[in-house]
Amino acid sequence: MPFIPHTDDDIQAMLEAIGVSTIDDLFDEIDPSLRNVSLAGIPEGAGEQAITRLMHERANLDAAGLNFIGAGAYEHHVPAAVWELATRGEFYSAYTPYQPEASQGTLQLVYEYQTMMCGLTGMDVANASLYDGASALAEAVLMAVRANRKSKSKRVLMPAGVHPFYREVAHNICANQGIDFQPVEYDPATGTVDQAGLARWAGEDVTALVIPQPNFFGGLEDVDALTDWAHANGALAIGVVNPVSLAVLSEPGGWGSGDGADIVVGEGQPLGAPLANGGPYFGILCCRRAHVRQMPGRVVGRTQDMEGRDGYVLTLQPREQHIRRSKATSNICTNQGLLVTAATIHMSLIGPEGLAAVATTSMARTAALAERLTGIEGVERVFDGPFFHECVLRLPADADAVLAALAERDIFGGLALAGFYPELDNAVLVCATETRTEGDIEAYGQALTEVLARMPDAARASVA
């Protein structure tokens, strides 16, 4: 159906029909001070030529520089075919596929996405995407509280090694629903969950334990022990994973000695979405079959019509607003359909071997980066133990000053951690994916050597 704007006559006729004279009359219940006529930072309308020029200027700000920042968003190679296909009109214009007779292609794609996600995580069921990884964790927490009916405490243990933004989002969405988040510190030697801190909760009523793998510091947790601890203490195990890492790490469905993790969430961005100033991304959510009734979002199933032909339908959507009305329990189940489309195409193009190659190359490049940088006097790794494709380094100078100096040389050298973890003074989280070459790593090493050598004494003096 084409979109036809209303003419002035149409608008006038509609206003007369409802008995008002102007469009503003429709909004007279809203205080005038709340109505936005102009927005801060948004200029007045401009011509196409001026807009094009502005956009080019803005785009150029992003173009330069070697990126060594990960911290939840990762620069991976995306084959050109991914977005060439994903932006075809058939996918690009499709809305949430409520009508199976009109959306077989999209429904089939979602079905295949779900299948791939179950294969990757080893879980029984996958939904068709959430807003992003952080809100997927919030939904997983709400889901765990509904699913774990034996637990009355609504207490969720949240390790400090879970991405700080994820913790913040989960807290913002869930805290007012009576959910009691309790932090679990990390072991200062390894950067992974502190076993003694966790043991404090043994025998208590715990609803769920969140298990990051890899954690925010890039470190690998003992997921088997953590999953078993959760189940031994009556808690559900919620895995927070990087989907690329699952090509080489053990799948959450196999964690521990029992049935594996209960719910698995993650950020889908590394599967085919570019770094684009923070979005749009999409959230992954998978679970065991026993919890499927508590899962937000939608599940697409495959069936056959009366003539035996394959057909795809939205099979399960019990938590959604059009089924549950005011009792819907999905808070944010925005279907990031286009990104799911891109991820599905991405995974089908590179395949399991391709994904494993991305993962192992990224790990090797980060190991090489850590080795090169710790070869510089005063630079050292903060934590022991294995890491995936990020690790934490301590610099012999103020981290913010060093990163600023590197940025002037078009090297984005990592994320300073003191703002999130005050005790990690002068520490930076660095990342190298398969897109960083040996030459890139050498360039970073040389630049850091020079920057540190030129650091004024004041900046260096801050290191004890």
Added chain:
Amino acid sequence: MSDIPKDLSYTKTHEWIGNDGDGTITVGITDYAQSSLGDLVFVELPETGTKVGAGDGVAVVESVKAASDIYAPVDGEIAEINEQLADSPELVNEDPFGQGWLFKMAIDDETALGELLDADAYKGVVDDAED
């Protein structure tokens, strides 16, 4: 025409209540309710031991089109749930007054049962709803 057994009590929200005679009651949804909802695909039942008040939403029945609350008819405590419904929600459609029962409650005050509808009064509710 819906089946409305004479020996049961009813609520305006389409629950039926059977007095077990030992301080407990059995609760289900009526034939009219199950046929209005259509094929049930899931029944979410309360935890046994939960204290509930009259009018509290304690269970949810889901059909392919809608999810509907089931309310406690009187004050009391959930004594037993129909475990069979976890795997066979269709029992509610097939035998709403028998194998499709939902839960049993230990009731606080037997006299509260006197305020429930009898079969004739409930028939009036259904007739009004069908008009």
